[in-house]
Amino acid sequence: MDGLVAFDLxxxxxxxxxxxxxxxxxSEDGLTWTFYLRKDVVWSDDAPFTxxxxxxxxxxxLNPETAALAVDNLFVIQNAVEFNSGKIKNFKHVGVSKLDxxxxxxxxxxxxxxxxxxxxxxxxxxxRLDIIKKYGDRWIEPENxxxxxxxxLIHWHHDSRLIFKRNxxxxxxxxxxxxxxxxxVDRSSTQLRMFERxxxxxxxxxxxSEIARLSQTKEYNRSAALRLxxxxxxxxxxxxxxxxxxxxxxxxxxRHEVVKVLGSGQESLYSWIPHGLTGHSDTIxxxxxxxxxxxxxxxxxxxxxxxxxxxxxGFNSDEKHKRVAENIQSQxxxxxxxxxxxxxxxxxxxxxxLRGTSAYSIFRLGWVxxxxxxxxxxxxxxxxxxxxxxxxxxSRYDKLVDRGVAETxxxxxxxxxxxxxxxxxxxxxxxxxxxxxxxxxLVSQRIQGFHPNRLDLYHFHLMEIRK
Numbered sequence: 001m002d003g004l005v006a007f008d009l010x011x012x013x014x015x016x017x018x019x020x021x022x023x024x025x026x027s028e029d030g031l032t033w034t035f036y037l038r039k040d041v042v043w044s045d046d047a048p049f050t051x052x053x054x055x056x057x058x059x060x061x062l063n064p065e066t067a068a069l070a071v072d073n074l075f076v077i078q079n080a081v082e083f084n085s086g087k088i089k090n091f092k093h094v095g096v097s098k099l100d101x102x103x104x105x106x107x108x109x110x111x112x113x114x115x116x117x118x119x120x121x122x123x124x125x126x127x128r129l130d131i132i133k134k135y136g137d138r139w140i141e142p143e144n145x146x147x148x149x150x151x152x153l154i155h156w157h158h159d160s161r162l163i164f165k166r167n168x169x170x171x172x173x174x175x176x177x178x179x180x181x182x183x184x185v186d187r188s189s190t191q192l193r194m195f196e197r198x199x200x201x202x203x204x205x206x207x208x209s210e211i212a213r214l215s216q217t218k219e220y221n222r223s224a225a226l227r228l229x230x231x232x233x234x235x236x237x238x239x240x241x242x243x244x245x246x247x248x249x250x251x252x253x254x255r256h257e258v259v260k261v262l263g264s265g266q267e268s269l270y271s272w273i274p275h276g277l278t279g280h281s282d283t284i285x286x287x288x289x290x291x292x293x294x295x296x297x298x299x300x301x302x303x304x305x306x307x308x309x310x311x312x313x314g315f316n317s318d319e320k321h322k323r324v325a326e327n328i329q330s331q332x333x334x335x336x337x338x339x340x341x342x343x344x345x346x347x348x349x350x351x352x353x354l355r356g357t358s359a360y361s362i363f364r365l366g367w368v369x370x371x372x373x374x375x376x377x378x379x380x381x382x383x384x385x386x387x388x389x390x391x392x393x394x395s396r397y398d399k400l401v402d403r404g405v406a407e408t409x410x411x412x413x414x415x416x417x418x419x420x421x422x423x424x425x426x427x428x429x430x431x432x433x434x435x436x437x438x439x440x441x442l443v444s445q446r447i448q449g450f451h452p453n454r455l456d457l458y459h460f461h462l463m464e465i466r467k
Contacts, residue, residue: 001149002172004035004054004104005120007371009451009459014372016116019172020049020126020148030111030408035119037102041171043128043148051104053126058096060132061123069386070123072379073370076115076405078107110406117371150175150461159184176449176464186347188319192442195219201444204456208320211264211440219442222265223452224276226369227437228377229266231313231328234361235430236391239309244300246429249362250286252293252335253328259435261327262320266435272377272421274436276454279374279414285425285433290335297336304337314343314360316350321364324434354389365389366437369455375405378417381424381431392430397423 004021007014018024021035041049058077061068062084075081078095082088095107108115118124128146135144142153150172151164164180185191188205192214195203206214214220233240233249240246255268267275270285286292302309313328315321325342332338343360345353354363367387370376378401379385383393400420407413424431443450449463 001122001125001147003120003122003125004037005116007117007120007453007455007457009453009455009457014453014455016120019120021119024116026115030113031108033106033108033115034099035104035106037104038171039102041148042169043146044152044167044169045146046169047128047146049126049148050101051098052101053128054104054124055096055098056129057125057127058094059091060127060129062091062094067386068123070121070370072382072385072387073118073121073123073376075379076108076110076112076118078109110402111408112405113408114371114373114375117373121370123370151180170461173462175461177460180460186317195442195444198444201447202458203442204439206264206440206442208262208264208323214440214442217442218445221439221441221443221450221452223439224454225437225439225456226274226277226372226376226454227439227456228269228272228274228367229324229364229434229437230366231362231364231432231434232390233430234358234363234391237361239302239311240361242300242302243428244296245302245309247286247426248293248296248300248336249332250293250425250429250432251289251296253331253432253434254288255434256288257331258324258327261323262435264320264440265438267438269433269435270425272381272424272431272433273374273417274369274377276436277369277372277374277377278410279417281418281421284418284421286429293335308339311338311340311362312343312360313340314345314350314353314358314363316347316364317344324364363389372454374414374417375401378404378420390430392428394423394428397428 002019004019005016006019008017020038020041022038024033024035026033037051043049060066061071062074062080064084064086071084079088079093083091083094097105099105131146132139138144142156145153150167150170152167153162154165155163161184162182166175166178183200188207191203191205192207192210194200233246235241259266259268270287271281273279313325315325322344329340329342332340367377367380380387382398382401397420400416404413404416407416439452439456446466447463448466
């Protein structure tokens with residue numbers, strides 16, 4: 001698929017560039033954005049691409065029945081929240097309008113200077129509603145799916161592999177490689193063996209225990225990442241409905257020790273906005289302080305000796321997550337006398353547990369930036385954000401984040417976000433940021449045109465195989 005806008009992966013700031021929209025403009029008050037679409041784009045079934053397909057995409061993702069996880073990206077649009085919550089039933093009242101077949105307009109609640117970056121995220125990509133209605137949930141199967149990106153899906157052996165073929169009708173730069181094969185492999189150690197045997201050309205998940213060795217190879221590529229790794233509490237369940245207890249744990253964890261254990265180049269993190277993104281601050285968030293942690297633990301009313309707390313730490317099965325969890329387990333035992341049980345689950349089971357009644361009271365999660373702006377991190381902890389799994393709600397935080405979006409002076413925006421981070425990390429502590437990830441990939445020497453970038457996005461149609 002493609003969107004109206006694309007990230008320029010060759011630029012340092014990942015600036016937005018025209019894609020399905022050849023240009024756009026914004027009104028003087030910053031509230032109305034108009035996008036002018038290309039007229040030479042066709043879908044893989046030769047149907048012409050029009051603004052109706054964009055309108056359908058926004059209608060579908062904002063429909064509460066779709067239950068889209070990243071729908072909050074679009075809540076900057078006028079009446080998007082109200083339609084998604086069911087308060088407004090008629091989509092015509094939402095700020096998305098088809099002006100003609102090649103012109104579409106968006107009306108925002110408040111100015112959002114980075115709106116084109118949101119339009120480069122895949123949640124905004126156009127769809128073929130006629131295909132979805134015809135095939136239902138099976139519209140994504142190879143025999144049904146209709147696309148307009150550089151490749152077409154021609155084979156999907158579920159849980160095993162996908163095969164893509166070059167799309168001859170693609171509007172943009174034609175892919176140099178005719179076929180792509182993606183293997184679905186859970187274990188990073190298995191992926192590495194396949195790579196070293198020459199069976200695959202590209203892998204993203206590298207075993208942390210192998211980083212030191214792999215970093216000496218020509219195939220190793222490392223770049224800073226806009227990726228946050230954090231622990232979160234179930235704040236609506238005992239014992240972590242107690243704010244003093246949450247704060248105690250935030251002060252009891254030495255992030256530098258966690259990073260040292262991993263030894264893979266991660267950067268310890270105390271603020272919610274990661275390293276490498278404007279708005280990151282080294283002065284926000286609880287620092288490692290055992291004395292302070294024990295004082296807060298005492299204020300919580302719990303006693304680790306007389307009244308031991310049952311704490312279950314959940315994470316999805318992975319060597320790196322296990323090493324982090326074991327270190328946190330050791331630190332909490334050493335610094336607060338807490339006994340922590342570890343629970344490792346396969347990803348789908350783990351995710352299902354987060355949505356329902358999971359057995360764990362602490363759990364690990366991460367967030368990869370949807371676009372290179374601090375709002376993508378601040379928004380996930382708003383009260384009703386789909387990716388806020390903690391049960392934590394705070395109207396002051398919500399209002400500050402909303403103010404930050406509307407503020408056009410970037411320095412003032414950061415000051416507002418700093419206030420919000422203080423509430424999130426110090427006053428309430430429903431989450432504990434641990435470190436900023438790094439992108440570490442292995443790319444075969446026969447591949448050229450690879451562009452490392454902070455968003456961890458890779459445009460394979462721009463790569464080619466050396467002869």
